[in-house]
Amino acid sequence: MTETLSDIGEFGLIDxxxxxxxxxxIQAPGLVLGIGDDTASIRPQEGYEVLVTCDSLIxxxxxxxxxxxxxxxxxxAMIVNIxxxxxxxxxxxxxxxxxxxxxxxxxxxxxxxxxxxMKELAPFQATIIGGxxxxxxxxxxxxxxxxxxxxxGKIVRRSTARSGDAILVTGxxxxxxxxxxxxxxxDQPEKLRDNPLVLAYTTPSHxxxxxxxxxxxxxxxxxxxxxxxxxADLGHICDESGVGAILVQxxxxxxxxxxxxxxxxxxxxxxxxxxDSDDYELIxxxxxDNIRMIRAAIAEVSKTLVTEVGHITEDKDQIKLRxxxxxERHLQLQGWDHFKR
Amino acid sequence: MTETLSDIGEFGLIDxxxxxxxxxxIQAPGLVLGIGDDTASIRPQEGYEVLVTCDSLIxxxxxxxxxxxxxxxxxxAMIVNIxxxxxxxxxxxxxxxxxxxxxxxxxxxxxxxxxxxMKELAPFQATIIGGxxxxxxxxxxxxxxxxxxxxxGKIVRRSTARSGDAILVTGxxxxxxxxxxxxxxxDQPEKLRDNPLVLAYTTPSHxxxxxxxxxxxxxxxxxxxxxxxxxADLGHICDESGVGAILVQxxxxxxxxxxxxxxxxxxxxxxxxxxDSDDYELIxxxxxDNIRMIRAAIAEVSKTLVTEVGHITEDKDQIKLRxxxxxERHLQLQGWDHFKR
Numbered sequence: 102m103t104e105t106l107s108d109i110g111e112f113g114l115i116d117x118x119x120x121x122x123x124x125x126x127i128q129a130p131g132l133v134l135g136i137g138d139d140t141a142s143i144r145p146q147e148g149y150e151v152l153v154t155c156d157s158l159i160x161x162x163x164x165x166x167x168x169x170x171x172x173x174x175x176x177x178a179m180i181v182n183i184x185x186x187x188x189x190x191x192x193x194x195x196x197x198x199x200x201x202x203x204x205x206x207x208x209x210x211x212x213x214x215x216x217x218x219m220k221e222l223a224p225f226q227a228t229i230i231g232g233x234x235x236x237x238x239x240x241x242x243x244x245x246x247x248x249x250x251x252x253x254g255k256i257v258r259r260s261t262a263r264s265g266d267a268i269l270v271t272g273x274x275x276x277x278x279x280x281x282x283x284x285x286x287x288d289q290p291e292k293l294r295d296n297p298l299v300l301a302y303t304t305p306s307h308x309x310x311x312x313x314x315x316x317x318x319x320x321x322x323x324x325x326x327x328x329x330x331x332x333a334d335l336g337h338i339c340d341e342s343g344v345g346a347i348l349v350q351x352x353x354x355x356x357x358x359x360x361x362x363x364x365x366x367x368x369x370x371x372x373x374x375x376x377d378s379d380d381y382e383l384i385x386x387x388x389x390d391n392i393r394m395i396r397a398a399i400a401e402v403s404k405t406l407v408t409e410v411g412h413i414t415e416d417k418d419q420i421k422l423r424x425x426x427x428x429e430r431h432l433q434l435q436g437w438d439h440f441k442r
Numbered sequence: 443m444t445e446t447l448s449d450i451g452e453f454g455l456i457d458x459x460x461x462x463x464x465x466x467x468i469q470a471p472g473l474v475l476g477i478g479d480d481t482a483s484i485r486p487q488e489g490y491e492v493l494v495t496c497d498s499l500i501x502x503x504x505x506x507x508x509x510x511x512x513x514x515x516x517x518x519a520m521i522v523n524i525x526x527x528x529x530x531x532x533x534x535x536x537x538x539x540x541x542x543x544x545x546x547x548x549x550x551x552x553x554x555x556x557x558x559x560m561k562e563l564a565p566f567q568a569t570i571i572g573g574x575x576x577x578x579x580x581x582x583x584x585x586x587x588x589x590x591x592x593x594x595g596k597i598v599r600r601s602t603a604r605s606g607d608a609i610l611v612t613g614x615x616x617x618x619x620x621x622x623x624x625x626x627x628x629d630q631p632e633k634l635r636d637n638p639l640v641l642a643y644t645t646p647s648h649x650x651x652x653x654x655x656x657x658x659x660x661x662x663x664x665x666x667x668x669x670x671x672x673x674a675d676l677g678h679i680c681d682e683s684g685v686g687a688i689l690v691q692x693x694x695x696x697x698x699x700x701x702x703x704x705x706x707x708x709x710x711x712x713x714x715x716x717x718d719s720d721d722y723e724l725i726x727x728x729x730x731d732n733i734r735m736i737r738a739a740i741a742e743v744s745k746t747l748v749t750e751v752g753h754i755t756e757d758k759d760q761i762k763l764r765x766x767x768x769x770e771r772h773l774q775l776q777g778w779d780h781f782k783r
Binding site for chain 2: 134137138153157161191195232240242246249251
């Protein structure tokens with residue numbers, strides 16, 4: 102019989118997780134006290150700021166238990182938080198994991214979720230230092246608080262874009278949405294398992310190392326990750342910075358996978374970029390003179406494509422798309438709002 | 443009609459909360475960047491450690507929406523976290539709030555929850571610096587991560603109790619359990635609203651200022667809060683420290699309220715102390731020479747009763763109760779385990 106939480110109890114599970122982290126996790130620098138006391142305790146490096154973010158995944162809402170493995174779920178939950186730390190220009194260091202779990206949850210699933218967490222934390226020498234376990238009756242949830250560090254004064258905000266800035270974006274935002282739409286359309290999802298767009302949806306990645314490199318270069322004015330979708334997050338930059346933007350349609354990054362998916366789904370491929378998509382790419386704004394420096398900083402840590410897609414304007418909250426024929430179209434922000442009717 | 447989350451949407455709610463915190467909250471020291479970016483950012487004081495804890499309340503499990511006000515719910519959710527920071531000897535500073543909410547949740551309830559948070563944070567000059575909002579289909583939940591600070595090397599762990607230590611406890615653990623049992627027994631709960639035991643259950647308090655004072659005195663060996671119940675948390679100290687304990691029944695703190703409730707409920711009043719009860723008192727161990735110093739440190743910040751209830755022994759994980767006739771009874775740990783069948 103599958104061993105569940107109700108077999109080993111809360112304290113049994115805590116012991117199990119503690120052992121797993123000690124045997125497979127990493128000892129992060131600056132950690133005074135990890136799991137096992139009333140709180141964890143850390144000693145931040147002098148000359149650094151401490152970054153803190155939290156994000157949650159809820160079963161049935163952010164993931165379907167039948168469509169993801171526990172390991173991939175753990176990876177995704179950590180990635181969404183790592184992406185936020187990277188989008189400020191920081192490096193992740195310490196995670197606290199709060200789980201809401203049904204009593205019938207298999208213990209092996211929970212262990213696999215933690216292995217997913219640790220897989221994503223390991224490249225940063227980051228570790229899990231605490232958390233909480235609570236019982237739910239219905240949907241399981243994972244809520245992660247991630248702490249990171251950035252050199253004092255080097256964080257890159259979303260509120261500091263300037264008129265005239267170039268707008269850069271990493272990778273191909275929209276891939277995850279295209280993958281999701283392909284999955285929805287097919288009767289045989291298993292055949293699409295290795296499709297790059299489907300992989301972009303099922304096993305997303307982050308650009309935190311790239312974000313950290315951009316911040317260290319000191320050349321960016323504003324940065325954000327595309328967790329609400331490219332257009333919505335560009336909208337957050339414009340909103341918080343009191344500026345607008347013009348995007349040039351021909352310059353939006355499309356690859357063959359996106360074009361083929363668009364043809365198959367009978368859609369304009371640019372729509373993938375504009376809508377909510379779980380890609381976790383970076384939007385960066387910088388003065389035009391610094392584009393080369395930003396590209397060079399990113400090239401030092403990865404081969405990620407960096408595309409100049411437009412520029413920041415003075416027209417507060419106006420985002421326009423310049424079409425190939427020279428006309429300009431006003432864009433409506435279409436980021437995902439969980440609650441709106 | 444009541445305004446709900448589905449009327450204003452996720453971003454509308456974030457704006458509303460942001461405005462509420464700016465108008466009614468406090469600007470904590472060391473805060474570089476609060477709500478509104480990918481992460482918050484803080485600059486810890488030099489010479490201090492950063493403490494981090496998280497704890498969640500789940501509707502139907504930790505609270506019943508019909509039996510508590512939104513304001514009291516917010517206070518309780520923050521108190522359980524403040525209590526953890528205090529039990530390490532720290533002072534709370536920054537909170538991140540992750541909410542899981544149904545779309546039909548009234549906006550005014552959410553605002554009242556935040557007012558409850560801020561009510562508890564204000565005495566510490568602490569503030570809310572970030573969070574997350576996610577949609578649930580069923581039970582609402584509140585998950586708080588609280589950061590605090592303590593002077594380097596001054597935190598008091600649960601793993602450092604020593605044989606021969608006196609065991610001190612603050613206040614009257616068991617009051618909240620007695621209050622809950624009185625509520626369960628009555629047909630007219632409204633008549634018990636101002637009963638001190640019922641108030642201990644419905645509006646708990648923490649002993650974080652006392653814990654901070656104990657840590658600053660440098661006189662305690664171990665400390666923990668009674669969030670799992672007095673006996674279970676004494677058990678955590680014994681387990682983590684590799685020691686045992688003897689409790690003296692006549693010395694366990696009982697007041698008239700507890701005695702009267704016990705008579706009414708036909709129970710031994712000591713049972714309230716031994717079982718799970720939402721009191722958030724402190725258990726402190728120290729060398730016998732330092733009892734007076736601990737009492738003095740606590741007296742400087744509050745009138746909380748401090749009772750010596752027994753001492754730490756070498757007998758690993760053995761907790762015994764010395765009865766009035768001199769006999770000793772082995773105690774079984776009875777802390778609440780959410781999951782065990």
